[in-house]
Amino acid sequence: MALDLIIAGAGGSGLKALQVAEDGCEFNGEQLRLTGFLDDNEALWETDFFGYPVFGNANMVKELFADKTIAVSCPIGDPVARKRMIISLSLTNVTFPNLIHPAAIVSQRATLGVGNILSQGTVIQAGVNIGDFNTFNMLAAVGPLAQIHNYCTINSHTMIASGSLLSSYSYVGMGATIKQKTVVGQGTTLGANAFLNKPTPPWSTWVGVPAKQIAEKPSPFPEDPE
Ligand SMILES: CC(C)(COP(=O)(O)OP(=O)(O)OC[C@H]1O[C@@H](n2cnc3c(N)ncnc32)[C@H](O)[C@@H]1OP(=O)(O)O)[C@@H](O)C(=O)NCCC(=O)NCCS
Known part of the structure; x- marks a missing residue:
């Protein structure tokens, strides 16, 4: 059983998380399967980022995955922006694994x-x-x-x-x-x-x-x- 993982930020910081995910990590014994990215930058929506889809912003991802549990990782470099993103993603069906x-x-x-x-x-x-x-x-x-x-x-x-x-x-x-x-x-x-x-x-x-x-x-x- 694998848990879908979405990375917040389709840029350089996102690639750091991508590498951790692709090189192998798990969460509570479950494999994490990198599924795609989210990003506030509209120009990136529905594009391909290193072979993965950019689904849209945090709200769009919440709607898209409303009926299943997903894992989200937020590598955004600016600590303040990271906190704001985490707050906007906090929902009961979203888990935040350690990568x-x-x-x-x-x-x-x-x-x-x-x-x-x-x-x-x-x-x-x-x-x-x-x-x-x-x-x-x-x-x-x-x-x-x-x-x-x-x-x-x-x-x-x-x-x-x-x-x-x-x-x-x-x-x-x-x-x-x-x-x-x-x-x-x-x-x-x-x-x-x-x-x-x-x-x-x-x-x-x-x-x-x-x-x-x-x-x-x-x-x-x-x-x-x-
Ligand atoms: C410290 C830092 C945040 C300051 O950025 P800033 O607020 O934009 O400040 P400025 O670039 O205007 O620099 C202000 C002054 O500090 C000096 N300065 C900046 N960074 C410095 C550093 N790391 N070491 C020594 N002096 C530094 C500048 O030369 C400048 O001096 P001056 O006023 O005599 O000309 C930034 O330079 C820095 O080091 N960031 C870390 C970068 C990093 O690690 N990135 C990781 C990427 S994965």
Whole structure:
């Protein structure tokens, strides 16, 4: 028995999820069968994306699959856009599996919520707690006892060292390193190749080695201060 899987976003991020799905993953013992994509971009509707149909936007997919259970994966890179998409898709017949590439290494002593995507080469060590709807691109590493809340984007070749806390909606640029036991505030953006060695205030942007703050913005989710 296979469960239909639909990926939100027919673009570069969607291809990351496609690769995890095609290279083999399952959900609660059921095979996931990649069925197609959804996208808000009208120009892509009813086109072919790497051999799969683009069904339309989230509403169209909800109508099309109203009478069956489907799995949806949402690899959209922007954490804020990802959360909005997940909210628009949340229905009783939609499940959000963790997509874990067979070449990811996840400790049996780690915990994972739902809707996470772990690309090839992701390493999650013992005692790590991961919430929901996070994406880990290839070769992301998370050290022992680190905590990652929800809707974070962790790009390729990153290191989140032991005991660190990555609060929700954080975006870790490719090649960035977070020093052990660092508390990263909600919605923090860390630039590519940065080395973060101090706590960050919410919705701030940091770049460089060691990282320095270059910007701050108001929260798009003031109702969710974490
Ligand atoms: C940090 C980042 C988000 C800033 O983007 P932005 O808000 O558009 O900011 P700007 O490009 O205007 O840069 C602002 C300043 O920071 C500097 N800067 C930007 N990114 C930097 C980085 N990674 N390291 C060091 N300095 C950086 C810029 O040179 C600029 O400096 P200046 O004011 O002296 O000219 C972005 O540059 C970045 O690193 N994104 C991560 C990319 C990534 O990992 N993508 C993954 C694709 S799979």
